[in-house]
Amino acid sequence: MGTTQQAAPAVTTPPAPGPRHTDGRTRERPLVLRLLARPEVGVFLGAVAVFVFFLIAAPSLRQGGSMATVLYQASTIGIMALPVALLMIGGEFDLSAGVAVITSALTAAMLSYQLTLNVWTGVIVALVVSLAVGAFNGWMLVKTGLPSFLVTLGTFLILQGVNLAVTKLVTGNVATDDISTMDGFDQARALFASSFDVGGVQVKITVVWWLVFAALATWVLLRTKYGNWIFAVGGNKESARAVGVPVTFTKISLFVVVGFGAWFVGMHQLFSFNTVQSGEGVGQELIYIAAAVIGGCLLTGGHGSAIGPVFGAFMFGMVQQGIVYAGWNPDWFKAFLGVMLLGAVLINLWVQRTATRR
Amino acid sequence: MDRSRRIPSALAVAAAAALVLAGCSSGSGGKKAEEGADGASAGKATTPRMTVALVTHQAPGDTFWDIVRKGAEAAAAKDNIKLVYSADPNAGNQANLVQNAIDQKVDGIAVTLAKPDALKDVLGKAEQAGIPVVGLNSGLSDWKRLGLLQFFGQDENVAGEALGKRLNEEGAKKAVCVIQEQGNIGLTQRCDGVKKTFEGTTEILNVNGTDMPSVKSTITAKLKQDGAIDHVVTLGAPFALTAVQSVSEAGSKAKVATFDLNKDLTGAIQRGDIEFAVDQQPYLQGYLAVDGLWLYKNNGNYSGGGEQPVLTGPAFVDRSNVERVAGYAAKGTR
Numbered sequence: 001m002g003t004t005q006q007a008a009p010a011v012t013t014p015p016a017p018g019p020r021h022t023d024g025r026t027r028e029r030p031l032v033l034r035l036l037a038r039p040e041v042g043v044f045l046g047a048v049a050v051f052v053f054f055l056i057a058a059p060s061l062r063q064g065g066s067m068a069t070v071l072y073q074a075s076t077i078g079i080m081a082l083p084v085a086l087l088m089i090g091g092e093f094d095l096s097a098g099v100a101v102i103t104s105a106l107t108a109a110m111l112s113y114q115l116t117l118n119v120w121t122g123v124i125v126a127l128v129v130s131l132a133v134g135a136f137n138g139w140m141l142v143k144t145g146l147p148s149f150l151v152t153l154g155t156f157l158i159l160q161g162v163n164l165a166v167t168k169l170v171t172g173n174v175a176t177d178d179i180s181t182m183d184g185f186d187q188a189r190a191l192f193a194s195s196f197d198v199g200g201v202q203v204k205i206t207v208v209w210w211l212v213f214a215a216l217a218t219w220v221l222l223r224t225k226y227g228n229w230i231f232a233v234g235g236n237k238e239s240a241r242a243v244g245v246p247v248t249f250t251k252i253s254l255f256v257v258v259g260f261g262a263w264f265v266g267m268h269q270l271f272s273f274n275t276v277q278s279g280e281g282v283g284q285e286l287i288y289i290a291a292a293v294i295g296g297c298l299l300t301g302g303h304g305s306a307i308g309p310v311f312g313a314f315m316f317g318m319v320q321q322g323i324v325y326a327g328w329n330p331d332w333f334k335a336f337l338g339v340m341l342l343g344a345v346l347i348n349l350w351v352q353r354t355a356t357r358r
Numbered sequence: 359m360d361r362s363r364r365i366p367s368a369l370a371v372a373a374a375a376a377l378v379l380a381g382c383s384s385g386s387g388g389k390k391a392e393e394g395a396d397g398a399s400a401g402k403a404t405t406p407r408m409t410v411a412l413v414t415h416q417a418p419g420d421t422f423w424d425i426v427r428k429g430a431e432a433a434a435a436k437d438n439i440k441l442v443y444s445a446d447p448n449a450g451n452q453a454n455l456v457q458n459a460i461d462q463k464v465d466g467i468a469v470t471l472a473k474p475d476a477l478k479d480v481l482g483k484a485e486q487a488g489i490p491v492v493g494l495n496s497g498l499s500d501w502k503r504l505g506l507l508q509f510f511g512q513d514e515n516v517a518g519e520a521l522g523k524r525l526n527e528e529g530a531k532k533a534v535c536v537i538q539e540q541g542n543i544g545l546t547q548r549c550d551g552v553k554k555t556f557e558g559t560t561e562i563l564n565v566n567g568t569d570m571p572s573v574k575s576t577i578t579a580k581l582k583q584d585g586a587i588d589h590v591v592t593l594g595a596p597f598a599l600t601a602v603q604s605v606s607e608a609g610s611k612a613k614v615a616t617f618d619l620n621k622d623l624t625g626a627i628q629r630g631d632i633e634f635a636v637d638q639q640p641y642l643q644g645y646l647a648v649d650g651l652w653l654y655k656n657n658g659n660y661s662g663g664g665e666q667p668v669l670t671g672p673a674f675v676d677r678s679n680v681e682r683v684a685g686y687a688a689k690g691t692r
Contacts, residue, residue: 279419
């Protein structure tokens with residue numbers, strides 16, 4: 001069972017109901033239906049629907065610059081939604097992902113500032129810390145066999161407390177000091193938080209990174225042995241282990257990849273805002289998970305794609321900014337957001353069901 | 359065997375550390391460029407040691423509350439008071455923290471009344487236990503009803519009205535008021551105050567305060583959606599600094615004004631990025647609340663005569679007086 005899933009991770013249909021032959025039921029289905037059954041197609045249609053809806057409802061969204069703003073918002077969610085999606089395909093999820101972003105940014109800012117070092121030193125130490133947090137999550141999970149909900153809830157609380165307490169202890173305030181005048185800041189900002197001009201529109205570099213990471217994740221998922229391992233451990237851990245998939249390595253490494261994402265987004269926040277408040281980030285983990293789920297990743301693991309969460313994050317950015325572009329009553333902001341997202345998920349579900357029905 | 363392997367790795371670690379400390383140091387900014395100093399100090403009282411609990415509705419990691427706490431600590435140090443600080447944004451939890459202070463038999467409680475009715479019962483218990491309670495920051499319209507001795511804070515409506523008048527003087531026509539926490543009464547009152555006195559039009563914009571990139575893009579989106587906006591009003595210092603970036607990204611000519619201060623904000627006022635800030639002087643709120651309890655215990659005094667609140671704001675900080683304030687803000691006390 002596990003092996004069939006591994007061999008074709010991008011299978012367009014869930015396992016067929018039975019291996020019957022030549023009775024007409026297993027004949028090649030129309031291309032449209034096969035396409036629709038892919039995990040990312042539902043969300044793609046949902047995103048298109050939301051996009052068209054707001055293009056009609058919000059005239060000011062039709063300018064190129066507005067689209068750049070939507071894409072920027074989507075990219076800061078999307079960069080984290082990618083590793084979170086991979087982890088979810090691997091059968092786990094991470095509640096500490098939101099505050100881990102801030103942990104990383106705080107580490108880099110405080111280390112550079114307090115020791116008066118080149119900011120790159122802080123950036124690299126923050127990377128080590130972020131990867132270590134991910135490895136700790138994975139290691140605890142594998143060692144104890146506890147559900148990822150419990151393990152990462154623990155890490156979430158620990159990081160939230162540590163973020164606040166250490167910042168206060170080190171800086172005497174609850175926010176870090178401004179590092180924008182320090183050596184290396186401009187280079188780091190160019191890498192993590194610059195923007196460039198495309199036909200008179202300022203596009204943020206995070207958008208490029210987001211798409212690069214998405215392409216990389218897609219390649220890993222569909223074309224490498226490691227990608228097969230991810231589907232296998234998410235589908236059925238025991239049968240995966242039985243056919244020789246290194247389950248422990250796969251799970252821990254997926255958490256480490258989430259750590260990498262947290263580092264990257266954390267560095268973006270630090271270098272675009274110069275300082276970090278230690279209480280930020282709480283609640284973001286749910287948005288990352290939501291973007292992955294909207295993108296067609298199952299909460300139970302074993303199914304999903306890397307391109308789906310890209311559309312999921314785009315939809316989030318689109319709805320969040322679209323409401324503002326449309327100039328709607330802001331009291332309803334969160335309610336609108338919730339309704340649009342539920343609607344999108346339902347379209348997603350409907351498309352999947354229609355596609356897999358005959 | 360083992361040792362020979364360890365030595366090179368130990369050397370590598372040492373070399374890396376040396377590189378980090380020597381080669382990678384920054385020539386500008388950083389801790390070395392900052393001068394450290396503490397807040398105001400006014401000697402120390404010889405009155406008997408007492409314990410005061412300060413219970414606020416602070417959300418973790420908010421720069422504003424850090425300043426309140428510093429003021430309270432400064433007063434406690436001066437008055438020979440042991441200060442017990444606790445906070446929880448959830449009203450029920452805050453009530454439990456007040457109960458906890460009563461259980462500890464403290465000599466006085468200073469409390470914020472963000473959600474006054476949730477604290478009504480527990481404040482009654484404090485009264486029964488004979489513990490004096492003062493209010494600070496939020497609850498201006500409720501402190502007397504709940505039987506508090508005195509109140510130190512800013513009338514959010516009055517502060518908003520003051521900001522609205524100032525916008526009129528600046529010749530503003532259309533302002534957007536950015537709320538970083540949807541449903542917070544104090545924040546809503548500020549925007550209502552602005553709306554009341556401002557002769558132009560005011561619009562509200564809700565943003566997700568725990569996610570800065572999202573705050574930035576939402577303000578940018580609003581400015582693009584409505585080119586007529588000439589002033590962005592934020593309700594907290596970090597959001598004002600983000601709004602400055604949004605304005606430049608949206609290619610807008612809007613100016614930024616804000617409530618509340620912090621040290622980065624004073625720099626932005628000096629540079630002219632931000633027009634002015636309405637300061638409610640959080641340090642003063644924390645300081646006076648604790649000092650007020652000390653005066654009550656040791657001399658029977660009531661600030662405001664127990665009838666009127668003691669207002670700590672609105673105080674305007676702009677280019678004309680920012681120099682004086684900047685030094686204190688750098689220490690985290692303004």
